[in-house]
Amino acid sequence: MTRKISAHYVFPVNTQPIRNGIIEINEMGEVLQVINPGKKIKEQAGVEFYNGILVPGFVNAHCHLELSNLKDKIPQHTGLHNFVGFVSRFRNTDEEIIRKAIEKADFEMQKNGIVAAGDISNQAISIEQKKKSKIKYHTFIEIFSLNPNLAEEKLLEGKKLLNEFLKHNLDASIVPHAPYSISRELFALLKKQMKKNSLPISMHNQETASENELFIKQSGDLYETFLSWGIKFSDFYPTGKNSLASVIDYLPEENNCLIVHNTFTSKQDIEQANTKLKNIYWTFCPNANLYIENRLPDISLFYRENQNCCIGTDSLASNHQLSVLEEIKTIQNHYPEIPLPELVKWSTLNGAKALNLQGKFGSFELGKTPGINLISGIDYKNMRLTDKSTVKVII
Ligand SMILES: [Zn+2]
Incomplete structure (x- = not known):
């Protein structure tokens, strides 16, 4: 069983941040793929969406x-x-x-x-x-x-x-x-x-x-x-x-x-x-x-x-x-x-x-098990953390 996890931004770290990016992982937490959906986010079935940015552990x-x-x-x-x-x-x-x-x-x-x-x-x-x-x-x-x-x-x-x-x-x-x-x-x-x-x-x-x-x-x-x-x-x-x-x-x-x-x-x-x-x-x-x-x-x-x-x-x-x-x-x-x-x-x-x-x-790259953190409370306009930013472990 795989999971598709998405948020306002995904920071794969080895590449540029992806707006509405999707990370697909298996049950071991291994990264299977990182998807840049372009404008087609709504067409992706079974995606868990979070408010914030997703970064590796x-x-x-x-x-x-x-x-x-x-x-x-x-x-x-x-x-x-x-x-x-x-x-x-x-x-x-x-x-x-x-x-x-x-x-x-x-x-x-x-x-x-x-x-x-x-x-x-x-x-x-x-x-x-x-x-x-x-x-x-x-x-x-x-x-x-x-x-x-x-x-x-x-x-x-x-x-x-x-x-x-x-x-x-x-x-x-x-x-x-x-x-x-x-x-x-x-x-x-x-x-x-x-x-x-x-x-x-x-x-x-x-x-x-x-x-x-x-x-x-x-x-x-x-x-x-x-x-x-x-x-x-x-x-x-x-x-x-x-x-x-x-x-x-x-x-x-x-x-x-x-x-x-x-x-x-x-x-x-x-x-x-x-x-x-x-x-x-x-x-x-x-x-x-x-x-x-x-x-x-x-x-x-x-x-x-x-x-x-x-x-x-x-x-x-x-x-x-x-x-x-x-x-x-x-x-x-x-x-x-x-x-x-x-x-x-x-x-x-x-x-x-x-x-x-x-x-x-360290990064969302194929085959790694880096963990996924959600950082919320982001100032998206300036792409900055705020004093209210918090981290939550997704996997
Ligand atoms: Zn020391």
Whole structure:
């Protein structure tokens, strides 16, 4: 039994939006065909029609299920240097509470039309939920340490955790946390590890101005915070360059690299990164940036520079919800020049490509099972989302 599903617009993503388009799927949700009816919509028998636009299931390129229990715990607008302190203080919560929060967060994402996600993990606690979830996860096993003497030990810990996920048939890869939290020794070992395969990798980047300042002058809020924690910078030396440029040679050239946040990334950073890395996916989590730093990346710059961009929600520690739609509403409100079809592409196909899941997700293409979301509350005249736009999962 097949279904024909239609709406005011269908966004196949791999092609232009189709007015009154029809998607035919089988009982598995596999796309059989996408029909452009022209003016003959009324002649199509047995079509389910919805008010709004139909888009493929969303791909959340960056989240941290592990931090789901921190919802409403951390004050807003305190800056990244304070935020990292809050997170480490709250992490020692009862495991059962964290497990429950992870389950709830996973359901919230499903309800908000997310079908695949890149999830940062420092522990094995999310495995149980990921195994039974409808969401397809790629787990980024994140490691960090500024102590060069601990480099081998940290990588070994990462490999052990990686094997836990692989044992349960979950996709995973080992990745660096951020430019400022990895010693050169650990970065060198990591690069070898990352180059061994073609798996996607991820790194937080330029989330605060003091991250660049640390690398340029070895000073600033982030530096002061780490010093106060007793972290030694004996192995560290200022490079005189922004943080991304300082560590770019430690990232593997061929892997998909999800570079996350980019709140203080310049045009020069973008150009330089592109000369070194072949498959960059700039990942934006605007609501988390507003929560933590009350500032947004220059997302319009990345659009003008024709970069591959993705959307993430980050965690409930720095967001009020886990909704890709809410993220692109925020982008559209601040950068109205970025067209809706482009934002939908970032939220679907680009995320799927970044996570190597484009064979199944990201677009209404023959043979894929991407899921179907209905976005309603659209301003059709300007083809824009409104504050009233909501998402509903159709399949
Ligand atoms: Zn993050």
